[in-house]
């Protein structure tokens with residue numbers, strides 16, 4: 001399957017997807033053919049270039065509204081023959097039109113055990129809630145943010161000394177395991193999004 005990864009920054013999740021898809025022994029069944037960032041000069045773009053993957057910068061500030069920005073991304077995705085999109089630290093909300101068009105082929109990784117702690121600063125929400133376990137979730141993307149069907153979750157303990165940074169780092173380690181696992185399930189047809197928007201195990 002031809003995959004695009006959408007980023008806005010560091011790209012450590014992108015790196016884990018590059019490592020997994022470029023390792024023939026892992027049989028992920030996916031090839032990353034395009035990386036799109038809405039922010040120029042981020043580290044994730046360098047990671048893609050180093051891996052020989054095409055990159056595009058599409059700045060949301062260049063568009064009058066969300067739909068036009070999404071359509072500009074969609075044009076590049078179609079040109080590259082993309083079949084699956086992975087959001088990896090992509091920080092723009094996508095329009096319902098874009099999500100509908102890509103439903104079932106558009107996944108995201110969230111740094112908490114959804115449905116807990118939706119939205120931004122999920123790690124901070126977990127610390128403030130005083131939970132003793134958190135983790136990450138790879139889910140299908142729906143118009144309603146962080147509400148899509150769940151493919152994979154990984155848990156991590158919260159230590160009493162944890163700060164937002166130490167917890168974020170531990171959760172990222174879990175993300176780097178969960179995301180390649182989820183992409184493999186989707187790319188090899190082990191999982192689908194049912195018409196009822198629920199997960200369907202084939």
Ligand SMILES: Nc1nc2ccc(CNc3ccc(C(=O)NCCCC(=O)O)cc3)cc2c(=O)[nH]1
Pocket residue numbers: 087090091092093094095096099108119120141142143144145146147148
């Ligand atoms: N429609 C849809 N689109 C998404 C886009 C990105 C992410 C990644 N996780 C994200 C979750 C939340 C945000 C957020 O609230 N950012 C501040 C507002 C930025 C803006 O105005 O755009 C961004 C990404 C998830 C979703 C999703 O679940 N559904």
Ligand SMILES: N[C@@H]1O[C@H](COP(=O)(O)O)[C@@H](O)[C@H]1O
Pocket residue numbers: 009010011012013014088089090109110111172175
């Ligand atoms: N959506 C969240 O944004 C962060 C992106 O990190 P990176 O992949 O750019 O390192 C990750 O923690 C992910 O859960």
